[in-house]
Every structure is written in structure tokens, then in C-alpha cells.
Amino acid sequence: xxxxxxxxxxxxxxxxxxxxxxxxxxxxxxxxxxxxxxxxxxxxxxxxxxxxxxxxxxxxxxxxxxxxxxxxxxxxxxxxxxxxxxxxxxxxxxxxxxxxxxxxxxxxxxxxxxxxxxxxxxxxxxxxxxxxxxxxxxxxxxxxxxxxxxxxxxxxxxxxxxxxxxxxxxxxxxxxxxxxxxxxxxxxxxxxxxxxxxxxxxxxxxxxxxxxxxxxxxxxxxxxxxxxxxxxxxxx
Amino acid sequence: xxxxxxxxxxxxxxxxxxxxxxxxxxxxxxxxxxxxxxxxxxxxxxxxxxxxxxxxxxxxxxxxxxxxxxxxxxxxxxxxxxxxxxxxxxxxxxxxxxxxxxxxxxxxxxxxxxxxxxxxxxxxxxxxxxxxxxxxxxxxxxxxxxxxxxxxxxxxxxxxxxxxxxxxxxxxxxxxxxxxxxxxxxxxxxxxxxxxxxxxxxxxxxxxxxxxxxxxxxxxxxxxxxxxxxxxxxxx
Amino acid sequence: xxxxxxxxxxxxxxxxxxxxxxxxxxxxxxxxxxxxxxxxxxxxxxxxxxxxxxxxxxxxxxxxxxxxxxxxxxxxxxxxxxxxxxxxxxxxxxxxxxxxxxxxxxxxxxxxxxxxxxxxxxxxxxxxxxxxxxxxxxxxxxxxxxxxxxxxxxxxxxxxxxxxxxxxxxxxxxxxxxxxxxxxxxxxxxxxxxxxxxxxxxxxxxxxxxxxxxxxxxxxxxxxxxxxxxxxxxxx
Amino acid sequence: xxxxxxxxxxxxxxxxxxxxxxxxxxxxxxxxxxxxxxxxxxxxxxxxxxxxxxxxxxxxxxxxxxxxxxxxxxxxxxxxxxxxxxxxxxxxxxxxxxxxxxxxxxxxxxxxxxxxxxxxxxxxxxxxxxxxxxxxxxxxxxxxxxxxxxxxxxxxxxxxxxxxxxxxxxxxxxxxxxxxxxxxxxxxxxxxxxxxxxxxxxxxxxxxxxxxxxxxxxxxxxxxxxxxxxxxxxxx
DNA sequence: AATGAATGAGCTTTCATTCAT
DNA sequence: GATGAATGAAAGCTCATTCAT
Numbered sequence: 009x010x011x012x013x014x015x016x017x018x019x020x021x022x023x024x025x026x027x028x029x030x031x032x033x034x035x036x037x038x039x040x041x042x043x044x045x046x047x048x049x050x051x052x053x054x055x056x057x058x059x060x061x062x063x064x065x066x067x068x069x070x071x072x073x074x075x076x077x078x079x080x081x082x083x084x085x086x087x088x089x090x091x092x093x094x095x096x097x098x099x100x101x102x103x104x105x106x107x108x109x110x111x112x113x114x115x116x117x118x119x120x121x122x123x124x125x126x127x128x129x130x131x132x133x134x135x136x137x138x139x140x141x142x143x144x145x146x147x148x149x150x151x152x153x154x155x156x157x158x159x160x161x162x163x164x165x166x167x168x169x170x171x172x173x174x175x176x177x178x179x180x181x182x183x184x185x186x187x188x189x190x191x192x193x194x195x196x197x198x199x200x201x202x203x204x205x206x207x208x209x210x211x212x213x214x215x216x217x218x219x220x221x222x223x224x225x226x227x228x229x230x231x232x233x234x235x236x237x238x239x240x241x242x243x244x
Numbered sequence: 245x246x247x248x249x250x251x252x253x254x255x256x257x258x259x260x261x262x263x264x265x266x267x268x269x270x271x272x273x274x275x276x277x278x279x280x281x282x283x284x285x286x287x288x289x290x291x292x293x294x295x296x297x298x299x300x301x302x303x304x305x306x307x308x309x310x311x312x313x314x315x316x317x318x319x320x321x322x323x324x325x326x327x328x329x330x331x332x333x334x335x336x337x338x339x340x341x342x343x344x345x346x347x348x349x350x351x352x353x354x355x356x357x358x359x360x361x362x363x364x365x366x367x368x369x370x371x372x373x374x375x376x377x378x379x380x381x382x383x384x385x386x387x388x389x390x391x392x393x394x395x396x397x398x399x400x401x402x403x404x405x406x407x408x409x410x411x412x413x414x415x416x417x418x419x420x421x422x423x424x425x426x427x428x429x430x431x432x433x434x435x436x437x438x439x440x441x442x443x444x445x446x447x448x449x450x451x452x453x454x455x456x457x458x459x460x461x462x463x464x465x466x467x468x469x470x471x472x473x474x475x476x477x478x479x480x
Numbered sequence: 481x482x483x484x485x486x487x488x489x490x491x492x493x494x495x496x497x498x499x500x501x502x503x504x505x506x507x508x509x510x511x512x513x514x515x516x517x518x519x520x521x522x523x524x525x526x527x528x529x530x531x532x533x534x535x536x537x538x539x540x541x542x543x544x545x546x547x548x549x550x551x552x553x554x555x556x557x558x559x560x561x562x563x564x565x566x567x568x569x570x571x572x573x574x575x576x577x578x579x580x581x582x583x584x585x586x587x588x589x590x591x592x593x594x595x596x597x598x599x600x601x602x603x604x605x606x607x608x609x610x611x612x613x614x615x616x617x618x619x620x621x622x623x624x625x626x627x628x629x630x631x632x633x634x635x636x637x638x639x640x641x642x643x644x645x646x647x648x649x650x651x652x653x654x655x656x657x658x659x660x661x662x663x664x665x666x667x668x669x670x671x672x673x674x675x676x677x678x679x680x681x682x683x684x685x686x687x688x689x690x691x692x693x694x695x696x697x698x699x700x701x702x703x704x705x706x707x708x709x710x711x712x713x714x715x716x
Numbered sequence: 717x718x719x720x721x722x723x724x725x726x727x728x729x730x731x732x733x734x735x736x737x738x739x740x741x742x743x744x745x746x747x748x749x750x751x752x753x754x755x756x757x758x759x760x761x762x763x764x765x766x767x768x769x770x771x772x773x774x775x776x777x778x779x780x781x782x783x784x785x786x787x788x789x790x791x792x793x794x795x796x797x798x799x800x801x802x803x804x805x806x807x808x809x810x811x812x813x814x815x816x817x818x819x820x821x822x823x824x825x826x827x828x829x830x831x832x833x834x835x836x837x838x839x840x841x842x843x844x845x846x847x848x849x850x851x852x853x854x855x856x857x858x859x860x861x862x863x864x865x866x867x868x869x870x871x872x873x874x875x876x877x878x879x880x881x882x883x884x885x886x887x888x889x890x891x892x893x894x895x896x897x898x899x900x901x902x903x904x905x906x907x908x909x910x911x912x913x914x915x916x917x918x919x920x921x922x923x924x925x926x927x928x929x930x931x932x933x934x935x936x937x938x939x940x941x942x943x944x945x946x947x948x949x950x951x952x
Numbered sequence: 953a954a955t956g957a958a959t960g961a962g963c964t965t966t967c968a969t970t971c972a973t
Numbered sequence: 974g975a976t977g978a979a980t981g982a983a984a985g986c987t988c989a990t991t992c993a994t
Contacts, residue, residue, distance in 0.1 A: 045367055047283060050967060052977095061976045063970080072968065121367075127360055131281055136427060166443060172424065173440035177413070180420030184412035191372065204409035207402060209444065235471060265957090287985060297959045302986065517839055519755060522988060524956095533955040535991080544989065593839075599832055603753055608899060638915060645912035648892035649885070656888030660880065663845065676881035679874060681916065737978090759964065769980045774965070959991080970980080 030068050030078075032058040038079045042121045046076060046128050076125050077140060083122055084144040087115055091151050101159030106206050108152055109182060113198045117186050149175055164210065181205055266304045266314075268294045274315045278357045282312055282364050309368065312361050313377060319358055320380040323351055327387050337395030342442050344388060345418060349434045353422050385411055400446065417441055502540050502550075504530040510551045514593045518548060518600050548597050549612060555594055556616040559587055563623050573631030578678050580624060581654060585670045589658050621647050636682065653677055738776050738786075740766045746787045750829045754784055754836045781840065784833050785849060791830055792852040795823055799859050809867035813886075814914050816860060820890050821897075821906045828898055831891075857883055872918065889913055 036057035040049040051072055055062045069075045094111055098104045116123060126141060136142050156171040156178075165174065185201040272293035276285040287308055291298045305311045330347050334340045352359065362377060369375045392407045392414070401410065421437040508529035512521040523544055527534045541547045566583055570576045588595065598613060608614050628643040628650075637646065657673040744765035748757040759780055763770045777783045802819050806812045824831065834849060841847045864879045864886075873882065893909040 051969080052967080055977090062968090062978095063976055064974085066969070067974070124363060127363075128281075128283075131357065142427075166447075169443065170436075170440050173421070173437055174444070176420035176424050176437070177417040177441060177444055180416035180418070181413040182416070184416030184419070185409070188408065188412050200406075201409055201412070204406050205413060207405065208410070208413055211402075211447070236474065286983085288983095298985090299960060299987080300958055303957065308985070523990080524988080527956090534957095534989090535955055536953085538990070539953070596835060599835075600753075603829065614899075638919075641915065642908075642912050644896065645893070645909055646916070648896050648909070649889040649913060649916055652888035652890070652892030653885040654888070655892070656884035657881070660884050672878075673881055673884070676878050677885060679877065680882070680885055683874075683919070758962085770964090771966080771981060772979055775978065780964070955992100955994080957991105957993095959989100961988100963987085964985095966984085967982100968980100970978105971976100972978095973976080 029058070029060060029064070033060065033065055033068060033075065034078050034082050037075050038082065038119075038122060041076070041079060041125060042119055045121055046125050051075075073129060076129055079122060080125055080129075080141055081144055083119060084148050087112075088144075088148045088151060090115070091148065095151060095155055101155060101162050101164050102206075102210055104155045105159060105178075105209070106202060108155060109178070109202045109205055110198065112179075112182050113186055113189075113202065116182070117189060117195055117198065120186065120190055123183075149179065152178060178205075178209075265294070265296065265300070269296065269301055269304055269311065270314050270318055273311050274318065274355070274358060277312065277315060277361060278355055281357055282361050287311075309365060312365060315358060316361055316377055317380055319355060320384050323348075324380075324384045324387060326351070327384065331387060331391055337391060337398055337400050338442075338446055340391045341395060341414075341445065342438060344391060345414070345438045345441055346434060348415075348418050349422055349425075349438065352418070353425060353431050353434070356422060356426055359419075385415065388414060414441075414445075501530070501532060501536070505532065505537060505540060505547065506550050506554050509547050510554065510591075510594060513548065513551060513597060514591055517593055518597050523547075545601060548601055551594060552597055552601075552613055553616055555591060556620050559584075560616075560620045560623060562587070563620065567623060567627055573627060573634050573636050574678075574682055576627045577631060577650075577681065578674060580627065581650070581674045581677055582670065584651075584654050585658055585661075585674065588654070589661060589667050589670065592658065592662060595655075621651065624650060650681075737766070737768065737772070741768065741773055741776055741783065742786050742790050745783050746790065746827070746830060749784065749787060749833060750827055753829055754833050759783075781837060784837060787830060788833055788849055789852055791827060792856050795820075796852075796856045796859060798823070799856065803859060803863055809863060809870050809872050810914075810918055812863045813867060813917070814910060816863060817886070817890060817910045817913055818906060820887075821894055821910065824890070825894050825897060825903050825906070828894060857887065860886060886913075886917075 033054060037049070037054045040053050040057060043049075044053075051065055052062055054075065055065050058065075065075065069078060091108060091111055094107050095104050098107055126145065129141060130136055152175055153171050156165075156174045159165055160167065160169050160171065160174075182205075185205070189195055189197055189201065269290060273285070273290045276289050276293060279285075280289075287301055288298055290311065291301050294301070301311065305314060327344060327347055330343050331340050334343055362381060365377060366372050369377070372378055388411055389407050392401075392410045395401055396403065396405050396407065396410075418441070421441070425431050425433055425437065505526060509521070509526045512525050512529060515521075516525075523537055524534055526547065527537050530537075537547065541550060563580060563583055566579050567576050570579055598617065601613060602608055624647055625643050628637075628646045631637055632639065632641050632643065632646075654677070657677070661667055661669055661673065741762060745757070745762045748761050748765060751757075752761075759773055760770055762783065763773050766773075773783065777786060799816060799819055802815050803812050806815055834853060837849060838844050841849070844850055860883055861879050864873075864882045867873055868875065868877050868879065868882075890913075893913070897903055897905055897909065
């Protein structure tokens with residue numbers, strides 16, 4: 009934005025047009041990938057829906073895979089952005105994580121098949137860790153990692169909890185949750201799943217005292233009682 | 245060798261051969277699907293690796309999708325079987341779940357992409373919930389569901405915990421865990437991940453200063469206070 | 481039949497078995513060709529329906545085309561036989577031709593697609609005129625040709641009528657007639673078509689006097705009247 | 717040449733090229749179908765002979781059947797057109813029918829096997845009567861039907877003659893006639909066959925001693941008898 | 953003689969990519 | 974830059990025919 013002042017007028021217009029075309033193609037591809045899947049979407053489909061010719065797609069993207077990459081970048085960018093904004097607006101780690109879960113499910117449930125591309129493309133790529141898809145994924149999950157580290161710091165999780173493992177648990181759970189909701193066609197049950205996950209991660213208010221907590225507390229109470237008794241007897 | 249005996253042996257040999265062929269094709273397909281993915285694996289690939297002609301594959305399987313189904317069935321059957329056996333040999337819910345996690349990761353980590361077929365085929369199939377792939381998946385996850393219900397019953401999780409959500413959290417976490425280990429090429433770090441997951445699910449030994457821990461700490465503080473008071477009074 | 485006395489018992493049994501197999505294959509092929517057409521009928525189909533193995537078909541027939549030839553031979557043999565018998569039982573050329581038409585349509589309408597094989601195979605064959613299919617066809621049409629020659633002889637058709645052309649008209653008409661009845665699904669309207677054809681070939685009783693006959697008769701009557709008048713005048 | 721003029725010409729050139737391609741494919745297919753038959757002609761054959769790539773065929777036609785449809789449409793259109801024109805240029809029903817027969821044989825004799833496609837495709841198509849192939853066939857035969865009705869009206873055929881049956885007789889005869897001429901390799905004997913058919917349909921000049929002829933002869937005999945009687949009486 | 957598993961050539965169709973205009 | 978017709982490799986699948994048993 010800051011260096012845009014240098015390039016104006018005609019150039020600007022051309023860039024806008026170019027960007028418009030590029031965006032149009034990405035938008036069309038995104039919608040089509042989500043509807044029909046990556047494999048069943050053809051370049052012709054994308055071109056038609058973008059209002060350009062088949063060949064034009066190749067002016068903006070190297071090949072079909074490149075289009076997919078751009079779609080993913082677009083999707084992840086928006087996701088990362090809005091996740092970060094939402095997290096910034098909250099203070100407690102628990103609230104942040106709960107928001108993140110709700111936000112993630114809400115965004116992903118409608119764009120389910122786009123994320124399939126990650127696995128579709130992931131294996132074509134030799135050096136996945138060096139790829140841009142990996143970088144996008146990482147940027148997004150980093151937002152969570154930061155929240156997770158903070159939560160650990162603040163005692164919400166054991167000090168020795170690995171943020172990476174927490175991340176895998178978090179996103180893995182959400183992915184399966186989304187999948188289940190999709191299959192059962194209960195896309196509105198996000199809230200239910202989010203609460204269930206939170207209870208597992210943080211323990212429900214009343215729960216867990218059962219198995220562990222209550223036992224400990226009871227034994228502590230008993231110990232104190234015994235000590236009190238002993239002191240009493242001592243007095244006499 | 246009598247004539248009928250010869251026939252029997254011949255028949256058996258033929259049947260063995262047939263079974264051998266079928267198994268060889270499934271094994272080849274399994275390995276190829278895992279290496280190249282379902283879409284990029286061709287019938288010719290499978291035939292070549294099985295040491296048969298292309299057409300032979302179609303003697304044993306209706307079409308490519310049918311091969312994939314057989315591969316999945318084979319994989320899930322073994323997985324379900326050994327998981328059930330392992331679970332039966334243990335008694336405490338926690339031990340069972342821990343075993344399940346370790347077992348799942350160990351089995352899946354080398355056959356990662358085979359499970360992708362589920363989602364690949366899932367979309368092709370009209371009535372996924374009625375399909376055999378769904379049934380296989382369900383049979384396996386049912387083993388876990390039973391363990392999970394038992395664990396809830398025994399107070400390891402809050403009484404109102406949904407076993408379905410627990411299942412999604414469990415398998416989702418493991419899937420992401422496996423993926424991470426694969427990418428990082430640290431396939432031997434299964435143990436680390438399993439412990440991490442267990443700690444989140446059940447709380448670590450020292451754990452949870454959060455919700456539960458703080459309550460305990462409060463009661464401890466109160467008890468200590470009372471003891472100090474009593475000692476004070478005693479002194480007088 | 482006359483030389484069968486020489487070969488008896490075991491040989492006979494074997495031959496019967498062989499003939500039975502051969503007939504079974506032909507019968508199965510005939511029925512299948514008629515239902516599904518030549519191309520869509522597979523050797524496996526034929527083998528299954530005959531109760532033999534695929535390979536066995538090749539013990540009796542050189543290849544698929546050879547099976548088709550046998551089916552055609554079988555069909556034409558029966559057709560020729562019954563046509564000849566029917567014709568022999570009648571005396572007037574007109575009755576014979578009418579019978580032939582009715583018989584042909586009746587036999588062919590249910591075995592419509594078998595005759596398609598003639599054109600399907602006809603072109604594969606280099607020397608059609610020397611082929612056995614041609615011979616079969618010829619044997620059948622010869623029955624008609626003889627009837628036709630007789631009819632011409634007896635004045636039912638102009639003396640210079642070509643029997644060959646008559647044959648083409650006859651069978652061509654019937655083939656189209658059958659086709660139309662099949663398409664319109666009015667397989668019971670054979671009689672109607674036969675009468676129509678007879679009327680064209682022989683002229684209906686009342687008809688044709690119209691255009692030609694009546695005119696001639698009228699002019700003849702007029703001529704006679706004029707002659708009578710002249711004679712009358714002469715007398716006086 | 718102005719820019720727009722250039723564009724027009726360019727567009728036209730491209731369209732011409734496109735039409736040329738389409739025509740080239742139809743021409744190639746037509747010729748190949750006629751030589752090898754529909755089934756034995758492959759898309760590759762057609763593409764090679766048209767000078768295009770296999771895939772190009774699919775730019776102009778949906779599939780192989782669609783190519784066949786276009787070939788048939790092309791063939792029938794020309795046939796119908798020229799038949800109608802020829803018929804319109806003549807007045808008497810007999811002349812028209814004779815022309816039609818001659819014209820049909822001349823056109824069909826070189827493109828014999830193309831018409832086979834009708835029956836080849838006829839079976840593939842579920843609703844043949846609603847298909848475009850049926851419509852083409854019908855459009856052509858309608859030209860004849862109109863002529864036939866007119867002929868019946870004018871007394872050339874018995875008033876109760878069915879035009880449909882007449883049509884089947886007409887085209888069926890011609891088809892067999894063509895077939896015979898092809899087999900005998902006497903493609904120049906069309907005239908002979910046409911005259912033969914005309915004589916059957918309308919009766920030859922001298923013809924038909926049969927039904928009609930005999931009646932005439934009877935009346936003639938009677939007239940002569942009467943004249944002889946009169947002369948006898950005169951002598952006295 | 954009978955079997956039927958195995959073969960593999962051959963077919964139709966799709967679609968990412970190119971390139972002359 | 975933009976076009977879109979043309980390309981042709983590549984895939985899934987069928988089935989007549991063979992041949993070891």
C-alpha cells in the first residue's frame with residue numbers, strides 16, 4: 009500500500025485489471041473446487057466461470073496446480089487474518105481457544121473440499137516442508153500456537169505440554185468434527201462440538217472432580233481432620 | 245494319489261492361486277495407493293506390480309473403485325481385529341485408550357495415504373452412509389466408542405461427555421499427529437505424542453492448575469490456614 | 481441317415497453328445513443374438529447359457545463369427561425347409577406366394593435381429609458370393625424363385641418379368657414390412673401387410689380395372705357397337 | 717483493410733475453417749462407415765482421415781454416435797432435398813414414382829452401408845421413434861408418401877391401398893435391388909431394376925393376363941362371338 | 953475332450969497445455 | 974495481452990482367444 013503512490017494511472021489501471029482477472033479466476037476456482045473437487049474441475053470450467061478464455065488462465069498461473077495453490081493461499085490468508093483479529097479482541101486463553109475453535113469450524117464447514125486440495129497436492133510436492141502450501145498452513149497454525157503457549161504459561165495446561173501436540177489435537181479434532189457434522193448433515197451443531205472439545209481440553213466445571221479431584225480433596229480433608237484430632241488430643 | 249484326490253489338490257492349488265492373485269493385487273494396490281495416491285495409481289501400475297495383465301485385475305475386481313474398496317476392507321479388518329484384541333487384554337479405561345492410540349498410530353503411520361481413499365471415494369459415492377466403506381470405518385470406530393462409553397461410565401470423563409465427540413477428538417488428534425510425524429520424519433516419536441494426548445484427555449499427574457487444580461489449591465490453603473490457627477491457639 | 485448304420489454304439493453316443501453340445505451352443509447363441517445383437521453378445525454369454533465353458537465353444541467353432549454362421553445356417557435351414565413344405569402343399573402360384581409371404585413374416589418377426597448378422601458379417605467376408613452365408617440365403621430364395629418362375633409361366637406376371645427382380649421386390653417388401661410392424665409394435669398386423677402386398681403384386685379383384693382395364697373394356701365395347709351399327713346399315 | 721474488416725475476415729476465415737473441419741470429419745466418417753461399417757471404424761480412423769487429432773473430433777461431436785448422426789443427417793438431407801426437387805419437376809404420379817426409384821437407387825448404391833447405421837444405432841437408442849434419426853428417415857419417406865397418396869387418388873392404385881404399405885414395398889424393393897446390384901457388381905443395371913419394379917407396380921403395357929387380362933379376354937371373346945353370330949345371320 | 957483363468961490389443965473419451973492468430 | 978481451437982497422451986475397461994491343467 010505504501011509504495012503504490014509511485015505507480016499510478018495507466019499502470020495502476022492495468023494492475024487493477026490484472027488483479028481483477030486474477031481474483032476472478034481464484035474466486036471461480038475456489039467455488040468450483042469446493043463444489044466438484046479439484047480433479048473434476050477443469051481449466052475450462054474455471055475459465056468459463058471467470059469470464060476469460062482457457063488460455064488466459066495460463067497467463068496468470070503456471071498450471072492447474074498453481075491455481076490450486078493460489079486458491080489455498082487466498083483461503084488461508086483470510087482464515088489467518090480473521091482468526092488473528094478475533095484472538096486479539098479477547099484476553100483469556102480459554103476464551104481465545106474457544107473462539108478459535110468456533111471460528112475455524114464455521115469457516116471450514118462451508119469450504120470443506122478446498123482443504124482436501126492440501127492432501128491432493130501435498131504429495132505431488134517433493135519438498136513439502138519448503139513449499140508455500142506448508143508455509144500457509146504454518147502461518148495459520150502459528151496463530152494458534154501462540155495462543156496455546158500463552159495458555160500453557162498461564163497454567164491452563166500442564167507446564168510441560170507440547171504446543172505442537174496441542175495444535176495437532178486441536179486441529180485434528182476440529183477436522184473430524186467438521187467431517188462428522190457434514191456427513192450427518194448437522195452443520196448447525198458446531199456449538200455442541202465446540203463445547204465438547206472445550207470440556208475435554210479444560211475439564212468441565214463439575215467434572216473431573218469425580219475421578220481425580222474429589223478423591224484428592226477428600227483425602228486432604230481426611231488428613232487435616234486427623235491432624236486436628238491429634239492436636240486436640242495433644243492439648244488435653 | 246487317487247483321481248479324486250488329485251482333483252482336490254488341483255482344485256485347492258487353483259483356489260490357492262486365485263487367492264494368491266487376489267491378495268497380490270490388493271497388496272500391490274495398497275502399496276501403490278500409499279505411494280502415489282489413488283488417482284495417480286493406474287490399473288496398469290497395479291497389474292504390473294502384481295505380475296498380472298491389466299485384464300486380470302478385472303477378473304477379481306469390478307473396477308478400480310472396487311480394488312480400492314478391497315484395499316480398505318483389508319486394512320480396516322486388520323486394524324479392527326488387532327485393536328479389539330489389544331483392548332480386550334486390558335482392563336482400565338485409561339490403559340485401553342492409551343493402547344488404542346499407540347496401536348492406531350503405529351498401524352497408520354506407514355499406510356497413511358490409504359486412509360485418504362476414504363475421503364476420495366466418499367465423494368464419488370451417492371449414499372455414503374449406506375456404503376461398505378462407511379461400514380468398515382464404523383466397525384473400527386465402534387471399538388473405540390465402546391471403550392469411551394466405559395471410560396465415561398467409570399468417571400474418567402464427565403458423565404455428560406458425548407462419546408461421538410470424544411471419538412472425533414481421539415481419531416482427529418491421532419490423524420494430525422501422524423501427519424506431523426510423517427512430515428517431520430520422526431516416525432519414532434509416537435510415544436511422545438501418545439503421552440501428550442493422554443495428558444490432555446486425562447490430565448497429567450501433576451497437572452491442571454487450572455479449573456480443578458486451583459480448587460484443590462484453595463482447599464489446601466484453607467486447611468493449612470486452619471492448622472496454623474490451631475497451632476497458634478495451642479501455643480497460648 | 482443311410483450311412484449311420486455303419487457307425488454305432490459308442491461312436492454314435494459320442495456323436496450325439498457332440499451334436500447335442502453343438503446344438504446347445506447354437507440355440508443359446510441364436511437366442512442371445514436375437515435379444516442383444518451380435519456385438520453385445522459375448523462368448524461368455526453363449527457359453528454360460530449353453531452350460532459349457534468358454535473354451536469349449538472353441539472346440540466346436542473356430543471363432544465367434546463361425547458361431548454366427550452356424551446360427552444363420554440353422555435359421556435358414558429351418559426357414560427353407562418349412563417354406564418348401566408349405567409351398568409344396570399348395571397348387572396355384574398366387575396361393576403359394578401368399579403363403580410364402582405370410583410364412584416369411586411370421587418366422588422373421590420374432591427373429592429379427594438374427595438376420596442383421598447377415599449384413600454385420602457380410603462385409604467382413606472378402607468373397608461373399610463364395611461364402612456359405614450367401615449359399616444359405618440363396619437356397620432359401622431359390623424356393624421363391626421357383627414359385628415365381630412358375631407364376632410367370634402361368635401368366636400371373638408378364639412373360640418378360642425377371643424372377644430375380646421379383647425376388648428382390650418380394651423379400652425387400654417383407655423386410656421393410658417386418659421392420660415397420662416391429663417399430664409400431666403391431667406384430668399381429670402381418671395379415672394386413674400380406675394382403676396389401678398381394679394386391680400390389682396381383683392387382684386387387686376390383687382394382688386396376690380403374691386405370692387400365694376399364695378404359696380398354698370401354699373402348700372395346702365402343703368398337704363393337706360401331707361394328708354392329710355398320711353391319712346394320714349394310715343390311716339395309 | 718480496417719481493423720474491424722480484418723476481424724470480420726478473420727472471423728469468417730475461422731468459421732470457414734471450423735465448418736471445413738466439421739465437414740471434413742463428416743466426409744471422412746461417411747466414407748469410412750461406408751467402407752468398414754460403423755463398428756469397425758474407430759475415432760482414430762476418422763481423425764486420421766480428416767487430418768485432425770483424435771481429440772479434435774470431440775470438439776465438434778459429443779461422441780462417436782453423434783458423428784454417425786451427423787453423417788446420416790447429411791446424407792438424408794441431400795437425399796430428401798434432391799428427391800423433392802425431382803418430384804416437383806414432374807407431373808404424372810407414374811413418372812414421379814419412376815424418377816424416385818431411379819434417384820434413390822443412384823444415390824444409395826454408392827453409400828450402401830451408411831444406411832446400415834440406422835439399424836445399428838436404432839437398437840442403442842431407447843426411444844427410437846422420438847429420435848432424430850427416425851425423424852430424418854421419416855422426412856425422406858414422407859416425400860414418397862405424398863407422391864403415393866396422389867397416385868392412389870388418381871387411380872393408379874386401388875383406392876383402398878395403404879400408402880404405408882406401398883412405402884414399405886417401394887423402399888424395401890429398392891434396398892434389396894441395390895444389395896443385389898452391389899453383390900453382382902452390376903451397378904449400372906439400375907435402369908433394368910427400375911423398369912422391373914415399375915412393371916410390377918403399374919403393370920406392363922402388354923401385361924397381366926392374370927386377373928385383369930382374363931376378364932378382358934373374356935369380354936373380347938364374347939364380342940367376337942356376337943359378331944360372328946351377326947355375320948352368320950347376315951349371310952342367310 | 954473340457955475347462956476357465958489369463959491375456960493384452962484395442963476402444964472411447966477426457967482434459968491440461970500449447971500456440972497461431 | 975487475450976483468445977480458444979487443436980493437440981495427443983493417458984486412462985479405464987471389454988472381450989475374443991489361448992493354453993496349461
